[in-house]
Amino acid sequence: MEKKTSFLPELQKASGSFDYPLTNDYMFRSLCQKNNKALKGLISALLQIPPEQIHAVVILNPIIVGEACADKEFRLDVRVELNGNAIVNIEMQVADLHDWPERSISYLCRVFDSLSHGDTYAAVRSAVHISILDFTLFSDNPSFYSRNKLMDEKNHHVYSGKFALNVLDLNRADLATDEDRMWKLVHRFLIPPIPSTRYLHHCRVVVSQRCHRIASFLRLALIQISSTLYTRIKKTVY
Secondary structure, eight states: OOOOOOOOHHHHTOOEEESSOTTSHHHHHHHHHHOHHHHHHHHHHHHTOOGGGOOOEEESSOOOTTSSTTOTTOOOEEEEEETTTEEEEEEEEOSOOSOHHHHHHHHHHHHHOOOOTTOOGGGOOOEEEEEEESSOSOTTSOOSEEEEEEEOTTTOOEEEEEEEEEEEETTOGGGOOHHHHHTTHHHHTTOOSSOOTTHHHHSOEEESGGGHHHHHHHHHHHTTSOHHHHTTOOOOOO
């Protein structure tokens, strides 16, 4: 029997604007950690895997919801074990520090190096690093969602499918392909067809009937957040 979610009284009829957008690292981590169904749906869309083929997603680096929100050393990534085999690292990044290609490759290499003493190299697990960015990584070659692998420069033959870097640009939904839309990537991130610059970073997440699904996820994440954070949430009654 599916466990029924209960909400705090002050959240049951919450509406209005929300001061913490989903580009907030803490809110993104909390949402993914507190709602496994939402996490499965996100991974399904990002990796283009039918939901019925995703049997289990387990977060390997959970946080204690309600703590470490102001910690400067707070890790931004969500590291997930997919179906007991592949490792998926999802990271939200808002600020462009002009080093993302190098950083993302470094993160992926650490995840990929998962062999234990005595394991054969053939047993290495697939590793995917997914960057969700609020800036355009390559201005000379913009893309809404790119999937990058090691391949031959001449004939594009893939060297190995176990090492991949995917990048989703929240500001370039105008470049979304039919395939992106088929997997509902634009819909899942609540991005309009032609978004304004840095849309998700500067706009609040509006809790309304239009986005009731994301509202439920946010409320679920907020249940475990300390009471001191509730006083910082502005509620507007329509």
